[in-house]
Amino acid sequence: MTATSPGPLRRDTGDRREDTHTARTALPTLLWIPAVGGFALIALPVFGLAWKADWIRLPELVTRPAALQALELSLRTAFVSTVLCVVLGGPLAVVLARGHLPGLRALRAVVLLPLVLPPVVGGLALLYLLGRAGLVGQYLETWFKIRIPFSTAAVVLAQTFVAMPFLVVSLEGALRMAGERYEEVAATLGARPWTVFWRVTVPLLFPGLGSGVVLAFARAMGEFGATIAFAGSLAGTTRTLPLEIYLQRESDVDAAVALSLLLVAVAALVVVLVRPRSAEGVR
Amino acid sequence: MSTVVPARATALAAEIELARAGFALSVALGLAPGEVLAVLGPNGSGKSTLLAALAGLLRPDRGRVTLGGRILTDVTAGRHVPPHRRGIVLLPQRPLLFPHLSALGNVAFPPRSRGVHRRTARVVAEQLLSEVDCLELAARKPAQLSGGQAQRVAVARALAADPELLLLDEPMAALDVDAAPTLRALLRRVLRGGGRTAVVVTHDPLDALVLADRVLVLSSGAIVEQGPTRSVLGRPRSAFAARIAGLELVSGTACPDGVRTPEGAVFAGHRDPTLLAGEPAVAVFPARAVSVHWERPTGSPRNIFPVTIATLEPRGDVVRVRAGAATGGPAWADGLHAEITAAAVADLELVPGARVWFAVKAAEVALHPAAGQS
Numbered sequence: 001m002t003a004t005s006p007g008p009l010r011r012d013t014g015d016r017r018e019d020t021h022t023a024r025t026a027l028p029t030l031l032w033i034p035a036v037g038g039f040a041l042i043a044l045p046v047f048g049l050a051w052k053a054d055w056i057r058l059p060e061l062v063t064r065p066a067a068l069q070a071l072e073l074s075l076r077t078a079f080v081s082t083v084l085c086v087v088l089g090g091p092l093a094v095v096l097a098r099g100h101l102p103g104l105r106a107l108r109a110v111v112l113l114p115l116v117l118p119p120v121v122g123g124l125a126l127l128y129l130l131g132r133a134g135l136v137g138q139y140l141e142t143w144f145k146i147r148i149p150f151s152t153a154a155v156v157l158a159q160t161f162v163a164m165p166f167l168v169v170s171l172e173g174a175l176r177m178a179g180e181r182y183e184e185v186a187a188t189l190g191a192r193p194w195t196v197f198w199r200v201t202v203p204l205l206f207p208g209l210g211s212g213v214v215l216a217f218a219r220a221m222g223e224f225g226a227t228i229a230f231a232g233s234l235a236g237t238t239r240t241l242p243l244e245i246y247l248q249r250e251s252d253v254d255a256a257v258a259l260s261l262l263l264v265a266v267a268a269l270v271v272v273l274v275r276p277r278s279a280e281g282v283r
Numbered sequence: 284m285s286t287v288v289p290a291r292a293t294a295l296a297a298e299i300e301l302a303r304a305g306f307a308l309s310v311a312l313g314l315a316p317g318e319v320l321a322v323l324g325p326n327g328s329g330k331s332t333l334l335a336a337l338a339g340l341l342r343p344d345r346g347r348v349t350l351g352g353r354i355l356t357d358v359t360a361g362r363h364v365p366p367h368r369r370g371i372v373l374l375p376q377r378p379l380l381f382p383h384l385s386a387l388g389n390v391a392f393p394p395r396s397r398g399v400h401r402r403t404a405r406v407v408a409e410q411l412l413s414e415v416d417c418l419e420l421a422a423r424k425p426a427q428l429s430g431g432q433a434q435r436v437a438v439a440r441a442l443a444a445d446p447e448l449l450l451l452d453e454p455m456a457a458l459d460v461d462a463a464p465t466l467r468a469l470l471r472r473v474l475r476g477g478g479r480t481a482v483v484v485t486h487d488p489l490d491a492l493v494l495a496d497r498v499l500v501l502s503s504g505a506i507v508e509q510g511p512t513r514s515v516l517g518r519p520r521s522a523f524a525a526r527i528a529g530l531e532l533v534s535g536t537a538c539p540d541g542v543r544t545p546e547g548a549v550f551a552g553h554r555d556p557t558l559l560a561g562e563p564a565v566a567v568f569p570a571r572a573v574s575v576h577w578e579r580p581t582g583s584p585r586n587i588f589p590v591t592i593a594t595l596e597p598r599g600d601v602v603r604v605r606a607g608a609a610t611g612g613p614a615w616a617d618g619l620h621a622e623i624t625a626a627a628v629a630d631l632e633l634v635p636g637a638r639v640w641f642a643v644k645a646a647e648v649a650l651h652p653a654a655g656q657s
Contacts, residue, residue, distance in 0.1 A: 181375065181379055182379055182381060184340055184366070184373075185373065185375060185379045186381070186392070186396075187340075187365070187366040187367045188338050188339075188340070188366050188367070188369070188371060188372050188373040188444075188450075189367075189372060189392060189393040189396065189440065189441070189443075189444045190367050190368075190370075190372075190393050190396050190397055190444050191367055191392070191393075191396035192367055192396070193367070195396050196367075199381075199392070199395075199396070200381060203381070203382075203383035203384075204382075204383075206383070
């Protein structure tokens with residue numbers, strides 16, 4: 001972790017198998033009971049979903065035009081939201097971790113608000129800011145003829161609103177763990193603030209970036225409450241996969257289950273592909 | 284080995300006053316171009332705060348820092364040059380190599396930051412890495428380096444910035460016993476050979492002896508003692524300097540058997556492997572390794588010389604016998620100490636003014652290259 005640790009001279013990154021000779025300190029047996037309970041609470045519902053699914057009709061159900069349209073919209077908007085999260089949330093994390101401003105703690109509390117707020121409240125808040133009668137929305141409407149609510153842009157904004165704190169928290173954690181001393185050393189070595197930012201701070205962000213991006217993307221893919229409140233449920237423009245699932249649940253339970261499994265598969269794929277090493281506790 | 288980057292030796296003058304919670308630093312110091320100052324002091328005496336203020340990482344409450352005629356800090360005039368434009372490099376205790384860059388990338392960082400072309404920076408970095416004997420480690424990431432290797436790469440990186448003033452914050456403290464002598468020899472080559480102006484914060488009087496022209500002892504944020512290294516460590520006036528020193532010094536020139544003193548006598552001891560015959564050197568030994576005799580002893584000790592007892596100072600259950608030069612004896616014996624038990628003083632009936640012999644076993648004597656002019 002630190003640059004000083006003597007450590008092994010070559011680290012074999014490919015092999016993550018446990019060394020069978022390691023004598024580990026024993027875990028208290030009692031710990032296993034709540035641990036298994038906790039795992040079951042997360043894993044069993046997914047298993048239940050798979051058990052309930054109509055596997056024969058599944059291919060047909062997930063390839064219906066409405067389903068594909070929703071999936072495509074979800075992937076597209078979640079991608080744009082994630083990019084927005086990185087572009088806006090990255091600098092925000094740096095300011096929160098490294099800035100020397102009064103009131104920074106209050107600022108951080110505001111940034112973390114979407115984590116604790118019901119998403120539907122966030123959606124309403126966005127609506128009253130950017131809606132036709134909203135604080136800013138009315139001027140966008142009259143001056144620029146821009147109407148955001150109930151558009152794909154609204155979906156992206158809603159998703160960014162709920163997903164950004166995940167990225168900010170990950171990146172800020174990585175920066176705090178690395179400490180400010182690397183930047184100080186870089187400065188005494190003659191690097192200007194901009195050089196320090198690009199060549200030292202940004203690389204120090206990388207360990208947190210993987211997990212932050214995965215969390216933000218997954219959160220954006222799963223967004224429901226804020227989207228339905230701010231963007232509505234218009235097929236093709238704002239009806240993302242979670243909204244489609246909710247809609248189908250009323251009429252065709254099998255279709256809803258099939259789409260849910262599709263969402264699970266996409267999430268699993270993202271986690272496996274990006275494999276955020278910091279989220280696995282290794283660097 | 285020659286220094287690749289020509290040193291920019293510059294004079295430093297600093298007055299710094301800085302108060303933090305429960306602690307106040309008030310220091311004035313000056314360094315001539317190419318001079319190396321060792322700052323010694325107990326933990327919490329303000330050594331690191333002093334370095335941070337010089338490097339511009341802390342703003343003093345009052346004071347002025349000038350480096351080669353440039354005003355870097357002037358609190359009354361509201362001037363504070365930021366760290367990256369000071370020409371002062373801080374080598375911290377931990378090497379703090381950038382974890383995402385290779386050893387070569389780390390050393391190339393300062394020239395690249397100055398806008399030097401990638402290929403030129405690479406050549407400079409390779410030269411400096413070979414100067415610190417780490418060229419074969421160029422491709423390694425910091426995580427793949429040992430503590431000593433990482434610190435040597437950090438020295439190369441500091442030199443790559445071509446600083447006018449080099450600040451070293453206990454560079455040997457985080458290293459294991461085996462790696463410290465190598466780094467000390469390297470720093471000596473870099474600081475002494477290159478003629479760099481530098482401030483070295485250290486706990487170890489040996490670092491001061493080997494690296495520094497002058498020593499400054501800090502205690503609770505104030506200077507309690509300063510002067511040429513050998514006189515401060517040889518005749519410590521402050522309690523701290525005496526405690527860390529506790530060392531007796533004889534200086535001269537290195538020769539194959541030991542240190543040749545100005546009179547031509549050879550002081551025998553263990554040789555530091557980096558010591559070259561003909562260069563200035565010191566023989567260092569603890570006062571308790573010195574025995575006192577009325578007659579010239581004929582046993583195994585190799586270093587035997589006559590002295591006159593100047594003073595006898597009780598220190599707990601031992602007595603410090605301070606020597607003066609005896610007629611016909613070496614002049615360098617003046618100021619040396621022997622530490623013997625009070626019972627021995629009584630048995631021998633030692634009194635000030637008596638002419639006695641000091642004897643030191645060669646096995647108790649370490650020979651080191653010495654900094655500065657003797």
